[in-house]
Amino acid sequence: MANIKKKYKFAVIATDVVIFTVRDGQLQVLLIKMQKHPYEHYWAAPGGLVKPDESVDEAAKRHLHLKTGVKNVYLEQLYTFGKVSRDPFGRVVSVAYYALIPSAGLQLKTTGEYGEVSWFPVNRLPKLAYDHQEIINRAIQRLKDRLGYSNVVYSLMPRDFTLSDLQNIYEIILNKKLDKRNFRKKIFSLDLVKSIGRKRVGEANRPAELFVFTSRQLQRFKIL
Amino acid sequence: MANIKKKYKFAVIATDVVIFTVRDGQLQVLLIKMQKHPYEHYWAAPGGLVKPDESVDEAAKRHLHLKTGVKNVYLEQLYTFGKVSRDPFGRVVSVAYYALIPSAGLQLKTTGEYGEVSWFPVNRLPKLAYDHQEIINRAIQRLKDRLGYSNVVYSLMPRDFTLSDLQNIYEIILNKKLDKRNFRKKIFSLDLVKSIGRKRVGEANRPAELFVFTSRQLQRFKIL
DNA sequence: TCAAAAGTGTTCGTGCTACACCCATGC
DNA sequence: GCATGGGTGTAGCACGAACACTTTTGA
Numbered sequence: 001m002a003n004i005k006k007k008y009k010f011a012v013i014a015t016d017v018v019i020f021t022v023r024d025g026q027l028q029v030l031l032i033k034m035q036k037h038p039y040e041h042y043w044a045a046p047g048g049l050v051k052p053d054e055s056v057d058e059a060a061k062r063h064l065h066l067k068t069g070v071k072n073v074y075l076e077q078l079y080t081f082g083k084v085s086r087d088p089f090g091r092v093v094s095v096a097y098y099a100l101i102p103s104a105g106l107q108l109k110t111t112g113e114y115g116e117v118s119w120f121p122v123n124r125l126p127k128l129a130y131d132h133q134e135i136i137n138r139a140i141q142r143l144k145d146r147l148g149y150s151n152v153v154y155s156l157m158p159r160d161f162t163l164s165d166l167q168n169i170y171e172i173i174l175n176k177k178l179d180k181r182n183f184r185k186k187i188f189s190l191d192l193v194k195s196i197g198r199k200r201v202g203e204a205n206r207p208a209e210l211f212v213f214t215s216r217q218l219q220r221f222k223i224l
Numbered sequence: 225m226a227n228i229k230k231k232y233k234f235a236v237i238a239t240d241v242v243i244f245t246v247r248d249g250q251l252q253v254l255l256i257k258m259q260k261h262p263y264e265h266y267w268a269a270p271g272g273l274v275k276p277d278e279s280v281d282e283a284a285k286r287h288l289h290l291k292t293g294v295k296n297v298y299l300e301q302l303y304t305f306g307k308v309s310r311d312p313f314g315r316v317v318s319v320a321y322y323a324l325i326p327s328a329g330l331q332l333k334t335t336g337e338y339g340e341v342s343w344f345p346v347n348r349l350p351k352l353a354y355d356h357q358e359i360i361n362r363a364i365q366r367l368k369d370r371l372g373y374s375n376v377v378y379s380l381m382p383r384d385f386t387l388s389d390l391q392n393i394y395e396i397i398l399n400k401k402l403d404k405r406n407f408r409k410k411i412f413s414l415d416l417v418k419s420i421g422r423k424r425v426g427e428a429n430r431p432a433e434l435f436v437f438t439s440r441q442l443q444r445f446k447i448l
Numbered sequence: 449t450c451a452a453a454a455g456t457g458t459t460c461g462t463g464c465t466a467c468a469c470c471c472a473t474g475c
Numbered sequence: 476g477c478a479t480g481g482g483t484g485t486a487g488c489a490c491g492a493a494c495a496c497t498t499t500t501g502a
Binding site: 387404 | 478479480481482484
């Protein structure tokens with residue numbers, strides 16, 4: 001460890017990306033199984049060094065794409081973790097990001113050189129390498145905050161959805177029940193969604209009206 | 225420039241600290257005059273490389289102390305700036321922080337090897353080196369947000385102060401007038417301050433009651 | 449006809465906004 | 476006694492919280 005540290009005259013930069021989706025009624029995070037000592041059998045958020053010719057944002061996008069195949073999803077810088085001994089392989093400072101992707105039609109890059117990749121519900125996480133537990137905790141907190149003060153939720157939803165779908169996402173992430181009537185009132189008063197004039201049919205109950213977001217750009221305002 | 229870049233195999237880490245105070249009825253930032261081409265006659269926020277044996281937080285504290293002599297002031301990580309060409313001297317990623325210090329009894333380290341150091345009102349900034357204009361803009365925005373949702377303002381105030389002093393700080397930073405009665409009601413209802421049973425005397429008007437903060441720990445809640 | 453989720457209004461209380469006059473002091 | 480900032484209360488309004496029943500479909 002000590003001799004590895006000496007490879008670098010200064011701290012070097014890496015990035016880690018906490019990738020969220022909502023699947024099976026739970027908020028889930030994408031993790032990769034580590035191979036190297038001392039972290040074999042630990043899991044970690046995808047990430048790696050920033051190359052000299054790419055920005056930190058680009059590095060985060062690259063790692064996100066590498067593991068999920070997705071592009072153009074919501075990606076926000078979270079925080080930079082810079083403790084001296086956070087990485088036993090050397091002096092690495094990590095700029096953490098978090099990404100939000102809709103679960104519909106997701107295909108992981110589980111094969112290849114990078115070992116096992118898997119989704120985990122945030123309340124049943126395995127042993128995590130480095131300070132990734134701390135990183136994920138902070139990402140969850142940030143996500144909760146953003147839900148209440150922006151329309152980011154659009155990045156977790158498919159193109160069209162019912163208001164109950166939307167309310168479910170909120171309830172799952174915030175981990176509390178919301179009042180249906182108040183929720184709908186609020187969403188409508190903010191003009192967040194518009195009806196597409198169709199209903200979701202084929203279920204054993206009254207068909208629900210389908211909506212799309214009026215805007216899929218990030219906007220800030222108080223929702224909850 | 226190109227050959228300097230090659231000195232580093234990876235991006236290296238620096239930190240920059242935007243230091244705020246309120247003086248002369250204005251929000252001001254501490255800047256240092258640059259010496260080296262291409263930025264001679266430009267100014268910049270204090271900062272520099274992170275040493276291999278210090279955390280990024282510690283590096284920020286070090287640079288803050290170096291220029292102001294102060295310790296134990298409010299210091300918060302702001303954002304990490306990672307564009308490839310932000311620094312013409314090489315591939316440097318900067319973790320920006322901002323600090324808040326009370327103006328009372330401030331003494332700058334204007335002498336010594338580091339060249340000129342000076343305060344500038346945020347709305348009359350000189351030409352800034354690197355991407356420091358962007359960093360400062362973001363810091364101002366963050367500060368405004370925090371004022372409305374926490375008690376950070378304590379870190380800009382002397383130990384005891386009048387309610388008008390406090391309101392002034394808010395008005396200066398937010399750049400808008402507040403209603404005196406509503407402001408006082410809010411501050412009291414949150415138990416932010418307590419009277420010390422003394423008044424500020426010697427001014428050509430009714431003496432104002434002096435207060436201290438009930439807590440000088442960061443707390444979050446909606447103020448404005 | 450039953451189960452299951454969709455959809456729909458009103459009431460109440462809290463908190464924010466707007467607003468004007470008297471008070472205590474130094475000069 | 477005058478100029479200067481200190482200190483105080485109320486009324487209207489907007490918004491959030493609580494709450495229950497009818498509708499539409501598939502099985």
